[in-house]
Amino acid sequence: MAVYNKRKLYVKYISSYLMSHGYVFIIPILFSAAIQYPNMQKTATTTRLLYGHLHDINSSTIFCMLATIVAALYHILINLPTKIFLVDFACYNPDASFGYSREAVSRTVESVLSPENTTFFKKVVERSGMGDKTFLYGFDDFPPKSAFECARGEAETVIFGAVDDLLAKTGVAPAEIGVVIVNISTFNPVPSLSAMIVNRYKLREDVLSYNLGGMGCSAGIIAVDLAKRLLLQGRRRTYALIMSLESVTSNYYIGEDRSKLVANCLFRMGGAAILLSNKSTDRGRSKYELLHTLRTHRGADDRAYRCVYQEEDSNGKLGITLSKDLMSIAGEALKANITSLGPLVLPFSEKFLFLATLVARKVFNMKVVSPYVPNFKLAFEHFCVHAGGKAVLDAMEEKLRLTKWDMEPSRMTLSRFGNTSSSSVWYQLAYSEAKGRIKRGDRVWMIGFGSGFKCNSGVWRALSGVDPAQVTNAWAAVIEQFPVEIRT
Incomplete structure (x- = not known):
């Protein structure tokens, strides 16, 4: 590896030197041609001029010229900006x-909650924006006899x-994957879940693996x-596999603190696997190109830091407290995020109006x-707003002046999952995609909110239209049943 790195260093140094000093070879040739030009017949073409002079140039000069050209082309090629493609996701x-x-x-939680908190639980679920049927792992044995084993089983299943x-859809072999990233907040076993993926799919020994917890x-x-940064910094052309999920079973709260019971009401089973590539050859088969990622962290503010906080209650039972300030803090984080994102994506007219009011x-x-x-x-055709709950989606619809059509994917996701x-x-x-909404060139804005407190944005551009008849994702079999009316 050391020899290989040194070789790359030498090649890069030589190419940079030739790029900087190529004029030593090129300028004398051009100068000679300029002197001889007046003596040439007016009918002489540039091709004849160069051809005649090349006969007078010795082989060493020709070699230097060719070397300079090759070095220049190599220097240009290795410094072309790398693009990140989303090959597919599942x-x-x-x-x-x-x-x-x-x-x-409701029947299940009645056995472990007080009548008052059971009523509270039912009321939150009724107002959450979720449909009549959602998905939970291991709920027949609630609370689970072994929370750890139940959580491991949920993680493996998802x-x-x-x-x-994802691998079946893309045809990518596990040995081609160079980066693995798993993000999950509340369940972090040893070995890590990223190691679980390496073991299951027998990934190669030099794979870069990361496990993001508590975020x-x-x-x-x-x-x-993170995957984008790793793919951009590395010279190796490879794939990055991202697995995003949460473990509901590891975070069941069986206590009387209502601020912690809300998490039980809202969170459900689910996860997504995403395959990114920095290979230019993958552009033709990829669905999207990553344009921007933007992260806003409000953790320096104590109020924001504690608005989603894992802690024990007065009886020593662990849960996640959701503060009453959550919505206002999310609004502040969103404002800071879009202030930075706006200049990157908005047309000039919107930038000007925003700047003028800000200065005023x-x-x-x-x-x-x-x-x-x-x-x-004016900047996006599609909006994917984190389905944190009906109140979150209502607030986002109002603040961003979005339509019912814009918010439909978020509301239907909350309803079903x-x-x-x-x-x-x-x-x-x-x-x-299942609805046939994605067209070539469409821009997608993903907006996520999370503990810390953070608001993060991801911007994608569709490289091709998605034919709903060819879609085989989690919605395909039931998409004709949606949208449904949301119970309030």
Whole structure:
């Protein structure tokens, strides 16, 4: 490996030197041609001029010229900007045996919660935006006798189901994968889940593996950002496999703190496997090109840091507290994120209006001027907003001035699958594909919110249209049943 790196270093140094000093060989030739030009007949062509002079040049000079040209071409090629392509993705499609109605879930939790908290649980579920049937792992044995073993079983079921589907769709061999990233917040066994993937699919020894824990519902976009950085920095052309999921069973809360019970009401089983490539040869078969990833972290603010917080209650039972300030903090994080994202994606007219109102408010202290919310529909055709709950989607629809059509993928994902954490944006993109909405050149904005507190964005451009008749994702078999009316 050391010899190989040195060789690359020498080649790069020589090519850079020739690029910088190529004029030593080129300028004398051009200068000679310029002197002789007046003596040439007017009918002489540039080709004849160069041809005549090349006869007067010795072989060493010709060799230097060719070497310079080759070095210049090599230098240009190795410094071409690398593009990141989304070859394909696969959302885990739960087996029907994991489906539970609201009534069945309510009956089960009645055995472990007080009557007052059972009523609270039912009320939250009713108002959550979820449909009558969602998916849970191991719910027949609730609470599980062994939370750890149940969580491991859930992780294996979701990961292997999604990755098997992805590899079958893409035809990529496991040995071709150079990067593996798993993001999951609340279940981090030893060995890690990324090691579980390496073991299951027998990946090669030099694979770069990462396991992102505790980063919440926006970690899927963080994983994409990390994969992008690794693929851009490395000279090796390879694939990055991302697995985004959450473990519901590892985080069941059986206590009386209502701020922790909300997580039980919203989170459900799910996950998505994503395959990225930095190979230019993959452009023709890839679905999307990654344009931007943008991460906003508000963790320096104590209020934002603690708004989603894992802790024990007064009786020592572990759960995740969802603060009443969550919605306002999410709004602040979104504002900061779109302030940075806007200049990258918006047309000039929207940038100007946004900047003008910002200057009026901040520089001239004109508080009567309302903050300008850019029209992001001029920058994107599709929106995948993290399906954290009905209140989250209602707020996003209002703040971003989106239509019912824009929010349909998010609302239908919440209705059918519940809050699947970081993978929810992928279920939404799969919904749009199954509906035949994705056209060549369309731009997709993925927006994720998560503990910390973070708001992250991913921007994609469709490289080709998606024919719904060819779609085989988690929505394909039932897409004709959607959209459905959301119970309020």
